[in-house]
Amino acid sequence: MSRRLDISRRRTVEWLSITAVLVWVVLLLMSLFASGTGTDSPRTGSPVLKNFSAVRSDTSRISFTMADESYTLQRRDGEWVMEETGGYPVREDRVATLAEGLETLTWGERRTSDENRLAYLGLGDPREDGNGVLIEIYATNGAKTADVITGRRNETLYAREPGGSTAFRVNGELPPLYTREAWLDLDIVDIDASAISAVRMTDSTGQSLYLARAPGSGPRSFSPAPPYQNDQLRNRLAASTPALAVSRLSPIDVKPASELTTQALARHITQTHDGLEIDLRAWREPDGYWVTLRAIEAGEGARRAQTINERAAGWAFKLTEYDWREFTPSISSIVRRNNSGAEIPGQSNFQP
Numbered sequence: 001m002s003r004r005l006d007i008s009r010r011r012t013v014e015w016l017s018i019t020a021v022l023v024w025v026v027l028l029l030m031s032l033f034a035s036g037t038g039t040d041s042p043r044t045g046s047p048v049l050k051n052f053s054a055v056r057s058d059t060s061r062i063s064f065t066m067a068d069e070s071y072t073l074q075r076r077d078g079e080w081v082m083e084e085t086g087g088y089p090v091r092e093d094r095v096a097t098l099a100e101g102l103e104t105l106t107w108g109e110r111r112t113s114d115e116n117r118l119a120y121l122g123l124g125d126p127r128e129d130g131n132g133v134l135i136e137i138y139a140t141n142g143a144k145t146a147d148v149i150t151g152r153r154n155e156t157l158y159a160r161e162p163g164g165s166t167a168f169r170v171n172g173e174l175p176p177l178y179t180r181e182a183w184l185d186l187d188i189v190d191i192d193a194s195a196i197s198a199v200r201m202t203d204s205t206g207q208s209l210y211l212a213r214a215p216g217s218g219p220r221s222f223s224p225a226p227p228y229q230n231d232q233l234r235n236r237l238a239a240s241t242p243a244l245a246v247s248r249l250s251p252i253d254v255k256p257a258s259e260l261t262t263q264a265l266a267r268h269i270t271q272t273h274d275g276l277e278i279d280l281r282a283w284r285e286p287d288g289y290w291v292t293l294r295a296i297e298a299g300e301g302a303r304r305a306q307t308i309n310e311r312a313a314g315w316a317f318k319l320t321e322y323d324w325r326e327f328t329p330s331i332s333s334i335v336r337r338n339n340s341g342a343e344i345p346g347q348s349n350f351q352p
Contacts, residue, residue, distance in 0.1 A: 122151025
């Protein structure tokens with residue numbers, strides 16, 4: 001009997017101890033996000049950037065600084081571009097969302113004044129390797145007109161003044177700021193795989209190949225066409241993957257083509273059943289894998305080619321290595337060459 005009482009008491013003590021620990025943890029978490037002097041603040045409801053409405057039309061630069069990346073949006077001749085890309089245009093819809101957000105953000109409840117807790121709200125100073133985003137706004141004369149550090153925790157937006165340590169929840173919304181690529185409109189080519197009729201390729205050795213398929217045929221129906229009709233495919237997938245590569249073109253960055261420092265290694269020309277051509281050249285640069293492209297379309301109504309060239313002319317687009325290699329396969333990996341129907345090794349009818 002005594003032993004049963006001892007076991008019962010021990011379990012009671014253990015249960016009370018666990019309960020006490022859980023209560024302590026809850027209280028600790030509540031204190032992390034509660035201001036030591038309450039949530040009321042004279043600034044609650046007032047604009048986060050009190051001068052932005054007045055200077056919005058005169059804003060010429062908006063810079064974003066993070067611990068591991070920085071970028072700047074600049075207005076040039078009425079168009080917003082990104083400085084770090086050499087002036088590539090950014091998405092107008094995101095700029096509009098940003099401007100509307102900055103103008104309508106208002107201070108909400110005060111959360112904490114403890115500098116050690118700012119990182120929990122995503123408000124660490126990025127100039128000191130913190131996890132916040134410093135936004136700085138400049139007028140056309142170069143003067144800074146506003147700045148703020150913003151951060152997120154889950155779905156909630158927080159902010160503080162760059163020189164202050166008091167964090168606030170803010171009312172309103174901003175577009176994602178942590179990746180500069182999200183600002184760039186890199187959907188340059190929109191071609192469905194079913195529209196592709198043929199592809200001409202030249203690899204890094206100068207070997208060339210022409211693959212074609214009939215309208216309405218399947219994705220693995222590409223086969224060597226004159227003057228390479230005697231070549232033997234190694235397998236259907238080896239032909240269809242590069243043949244349809246432009247339908248999967250997904251750049252991840254951009255820079256002026258004038259900044260390319262190497263020679264093009266390969267050439268890849270896509271043709272569609274209705275007469276559009278995409279002439280793509282591939283470059284392996286010290287900073288990654290790049291392509292340039294130009295569209296060609298016959299007839300007075302060649303609007304697709306014009307639209308592509310307006311966005312692609314003068315620019316080089318970065319790809320992942322995996323995607324880049326779809327445009328640069330060796331011809332020998334696709335076909336077994338029949339010398340009677342191919343050019344002399346090392347020579348090509350269309351050079352990169």
